[in-house]
Amino acid sequence: MEKITKDRMHKIGRILWGLLWIFLVTTSPQIIHAITLQKQFQLTVPDTALKVSGYTSPYSLVIIKDNGANIGSVTSNSLGYFSAVYNRPVGIRNIQVTSTDQTNTTTKEISKSISIQSQQTTSIDFLLPPTINYLGQASAPLSASSQIVGYGVPGAKVDILIDNKYFSQMTISDSGQYEFIIANSEIGHGNHTFHTRIIKGVATSELSKNADISIKSESGGSDFNIIVVPASISTPTIDYPSDGVIINGNSVKIYGTAEPESQVNIYVDNKIVGSVSVDKNGYWEFIYYPDKTPISLSVEACKNGVCGVRSKTIIINFGDENVLCKYQYGLEQYRYWEVPRGEAIRLLAHYEQFSKLIIDWGDGTKEIFNSDTKNDYFYHRYHKKGIFNGSISFENNDCNVTLYFSVETKSINQINNLSEIIALLAIILLSLLGSKRLVKKQKTNTNID
Incomplete structure (x- = not known):
């Protein structure tokens, strides 16, 4: 009886050890891989x-x-x-x-x-399509000519279209300029629309901005009407800052001269960002808070509903002391991570003079931190398999900055973390220990008998 029991227990032990050996052979790469991945992954901006x-x-x-x-x-x-x-x-x-x-x-x-x-x-x-400008008399008879000029790609062809129909073509000069002089009699009286377009090789641009023109017969006191700036409105100047200057600070004071008691419109990157009144001495000033660097700046003066020629465009750069977009972040380049599902991702983000930090982890989780947050490291776990595209946004009153990142999570042969492996090993080892105790106990009982 004792021999049968011992033989049976030895067989069970050998079977269990065999199962353990098979498990270790088949899963050791995954175990080693899982152990090597037990570390903090630093979130990075990818090279997308x-x-x-x-x-x-x-x-x-x-x-x-x-x-x-x-x-x-x-x-x-x-x-x-x-x-x-x-x-x-x-x-x-x-x-x-x-x-x-x-x-x-x-x-x-x-x-x-x-x-x-x-x-x-x-x-x-x-x-890009060419630019288009119109030169000529403010009031012209049918017998006069109209001059249409603009800029485009040097050496390319430029077409002019009247009422969406091809009219003529020329080659753009090395400086990028083109010029059409068209007799009004070729156009005819009435209302017309002009466009131009670029042809470069096999590519053709979209049409330029349009120009609506009206030509009347001479018998009716014809006029060739285009928008013409009245001579009474002078072109404004920008006295400060100068072209190419570097500004350190949160704002810049822009000032210059213009038509007295007119209104000056301020353009940044060709968009109106403000308007100010000109005093009786012709002085104007405007405070601008930048949200990027560099910027292009120009101004125009308007009076009685009519605006003059825009000033020369200048470029303004904002230096390192400007708080706009001042941030620090932990970055390393990578190609797709094989991050185990459930592992912690660590983001290093230290921000100065920002009122808010927003982290969108890309899996539907969004966290918002205020300026009093003392954390430099932020942690997150992805519990689903897939690719997650997230973002880090810094915000304050003067500037918003957004960085983008991607994380890919993968399972490892359905074993998602080291704790599962350890638990399985523990069960097998406990079973083996229990088997040895049972054999020893039965042997002791036999000796007593």
Whole structure:
């Protein structure tokens, strides 16, 4: 009886040890992998990027937007080429581009949609339409001529269309300028609309902004009417700051001269950001709080509902002492992490002079921290398998900054953390120990008998 019991227990023990050996052989890579992954992962901004490039007129200021929000600006070179790269989140984005030429004239905004791919640079190209200006008499007879000028890509072809019909073509000069002189008699009396467009190689741009023109027959006292600035409104000046200056601080005081008792409109990146009254001595000033650097600045004077010619555009840079966008963050580049589900992710983010820090972890969890938060490290666990695209936003009254990141979580052969492995090993070892105790007890009982 004792022998049978001992043999049986030895067989059970060998079976259990065999099962343990099979388990260790089949799962040891996962165990080692899981142990090596038991550490804090530092959240990083991935190298997911968008490259925006294309052609416009030479030395133009190109403004780039993503879903209507400015993401940067770049100046085209002597050939009209521009290029810029920005970190953007994955997914479908709507990109808008405009440019302002050397005469402060802005192109029509061109918009394109693109699907940004994760962990790579996605490219999108633009051929911007030309700018268009009108020169000529304020009142011209049918026998007069009209002069239409603008800027585009050097060496490219430019078409002019009248009432959406092709009229003529020419080659743009090396400086990027084109000029059409058209006899009013070729156009005919009545109301007409002008457009221009660029042809570069096999690519054709969208139409430029339009111009609505009215020509009347001479018998009726014809006029060739275009919008003409009355000579009585002088072009305003910007006396401070100067072009290319670097400003340190939260704001800049802009001032200059203009038509006395007129109204001055302030344009930043070709958008009105404010308006001030000019005193009787022709002095005006305006305080501007920047939200980016650099910016382009120009002004125009208006009086009695009529606005004059806009001033020369200047560029203002804001230095390191400016609180706008002052932040620190822990960053390392990576390609997809294989992060075990349930592991802690650590974000290092130290922010100064920001009223709010918002972390969107990408899995539906959003945390908001106020300026009195003392944490430098922020932790989060992902409990689902998948790819999570999140963001870190710093906010205050003068500036908002957003950084983007991606995290991928994966299970390891359905064993999601080390505690499960340890628990399984503990059960097997306890079973073996219990078997040995049972054999010893039965042997003792046999000896007593």
